[in-house]
Amino acid sequence: MIQTIVHHEGAAALTVAAQTIVLTSSVIKLGLDIHSRLYVVVAQYDHGLPKAARRFAPQEFVPWVESLLRAGHTVHVVYEACGFGFGLYRQLLAAGAHCSVIAPRKLDEQRTGVKTDPRDAATLCQRLSRYVDGNTRELAVIRVPSEAEERARHTSRQREQLVHHRQRLEAQGRGLLVSHGLPAPAHWWKNQTWSRLIKVLPGWILAHLEIYRPALFALQEQIGALTAQLEAAAPAQIPRGLGKLTTVVVTREICEWARLKNRRTISSYTGLCPGEYSSGNKRAPGSVTKRGNPRVRAALVECAWRMVRFQPQYPPVKKRLALLAKGARATSAARKKAIVAVARHLAIDLWRLHTGRCTAAQLGLTT
Numbered sequence: 001m002i003q004t005i006v007h008h009e010g011a012a013a014l015t016v017a018a019q020t021i022v023l024t025s026s027v028i029k030l031g032l033d034i035h036s037r038l039y040v041v042v043a044q045y046d047h048g049l050p051k052a053a054r055r056f057a058p059q060e061f062v063p064w065v066e067s068l069l070r071a072g073h074t075v076h077v078v079y080e081a082c083g084f085g086f087g088l089y090r091q092l093l094a095a096g097a098h099c100s101v102i103a104p105r106k107l108d109e110q111r112t113g114v115k116t117d118p119r120d121a122a123t124l125c126q127r128l129s130r131y132v133d134g135n136t137r138e139l140a141v142i143r144v145p146s147e148a149e150e151r152a153r154h155t156s157r158q159r160e161q162l163v164h165h166r167q168r169l170e171a172q173g174r175g176l177l178v179s180h181g182l183p184a185p186a187h188w189w190k191n192q193t194w195s196r197l198i199k200v201l202p203g204w205i206l207a208h209l210e211i212y213r214p215a216l217f218a219l220q221e222q223i224g225a226l227t228a229q230l231e232a233a234a235p236a237q238i239p240r241g242l243g244k245l246t247t248v249v250v251t252r253e254i255c256e257w258a259r260l261k262n263r264r265t266i267s268s269y270t271g272l273c274p275g276e277y278s279s280g281n282k283r284a285p286g287s288v289t290k291r292g293n294p295r296v297r298a299a300l301v302e303c304a305w306r307m308v309r310f311q312p313q314y315p316p317v318k319k320r321l322a323l324l325a326k327g328a329r330a331t332s333a334a335r336k337k338a339i340v341a342v343a344r345h346l347a348i349d350l351w352r353l354h355t356g357r358c359t360a361a362q363l364g365l366t367t
Contacts, residue, residue: 025072029132030065031125032079033117034058034088040117042125050125053118062088066095078128078139080104086144100128103140145255153252159226160295166219173212176205189216239353239365241310246303250350253296257354266351271297272344288340297343304343315364316345 026045033040039056056064068075075097079088081104092099107123108115131138145153170189177184182201185193189212198206227245234244251257260266267273268291275286290297307317308324320338323330330338349365352358360367 025074027074027132028068028076029125029128030075030077031121031123031128032061032077033121033124034079034082034084035117036084038117040121042118042121044125044129047129050122053121062091062095065092065097069096074098076100076128076132078102078124078131080124081142086150089144090147100131100139100141101144103142105140143255143259149252149255153255155226156230156249156252157295159223159230162219162223162226166216166223169212169216169219173209176208177201180205189213237360237367239311239360239367241306242303243306246299250296250299250303251354253293253299257351260351263348263351266347267344268292269296270300270344270347272300272340272347296347300343300347301339304339304346307342307346308339311365313364313366316342 029044031042031044031050037058039058039061041054041056041061042050042052043054044050065075065077077092077097077099079099079101081101086101089099089101102124107120109123127138170187173188174184174186177188182205183197185197187193188197188209194213197209201209230248231244234248238244238247254260254269260269268289271290271292271294272288273291275289277284277286304317307314308321311317312321312325317324320342322328323334323338324342328335349358349363353360353363353365
């Protein structure tokens with residue numbers, strides 16, 4: 001029998017090569033779908049396929065990310081803004097990870113009718129991968145306010161919530177009166193109006209309304225205290241008609257005027273830009289997009305109506321005064337479009353004013 005000895009040179013070379021491999025760090029992209037008791041995570045290492053979804057308790061996720069960072073990896077995390085605040089964002093930054101918080105959006109873009117937490121996390125992971133590679137349109141990243149900015153704007157938001165509570169209780173009292181065909185003035189609970197209602201309302205109605213009044217007076221007192229606190233923070237010189245409260249609320253909601261780079265950015269942030277649907281030779285302008293901060297948008301529209309009264313020579317108002325003046329013969333739709341246009345110009349001018357690009361006199365505003 002003839003024995004042949006074969007030398008496996010290729011196998012030997014692979015063995016040597018395996019011993020000389022140097023482990024390199026990876027870029028790990030994490031798509032995160034967060035809930036109060038559960039985090040669902042889909043990870044992608046470099047440009048490989050996304051891994052299967054993993055589930056973490058909220059207290060386990062950040063230590064796991066820290067272990068990846070200690071191993072030498074670069075970690076990018078993305079999740080949608082939600083009611084849990086930005087504490088997770090700040091913890092990840094403190095640990096050394098790169099974190100992006102995006103505006104909430106529909107992640108089932110193909111409308112498959114199937115929505116699960118692993119699918120949402122996988123979609124976020126894939127979008128994050130393209131975003132890290134340079135496609136910045138994949139994610140609508142929002143600016144996370146600092147803790148000081150959050151504390152400052154909480155005062156105005158708390159006041160807004162208290163106003164809503166007061167309006168709801170007022171409406172409940174008026175609903176009781178209207179349902180029985182009785183007079184229902186707007187501020188029925190205030191002392192002057194209440195003294196008149198006592199003379200005409202049945203006793204059992206008064207007993208039910210008396211339950212609401214202490215809560216309404218307490219809310220009114222708290223709203224007044226917060227209003228005074230906000231107005232005290234307003235600058236000394238502001239254009240006539242803007243109002244101290246509106247100035248402080250808008251400034252605290254925007255947080256930092258300088259971060260808005262141009263007039264298109266501020267218009268987009270307020271959501272007062274007109275929508276559009278164009279295809280081929282067809283162009284159909286639509287209503288405003290209503291993107292961005294709804295509190296800023298509401299405050300600007302309210303302020304625009306005050307400008308019609310107190311600043312009639314303000315150029316955007318003067319241009320549309322025939323539609324907006326008291327007693328003007330214009331349809332409701334035309335007046336709404338005109339006031340939205342004024343609010344959009346006002347937002348741009350406030351940005352110019354707060355960033356030092358123009359003075360109030362140059363913008364046609366009187367102080």
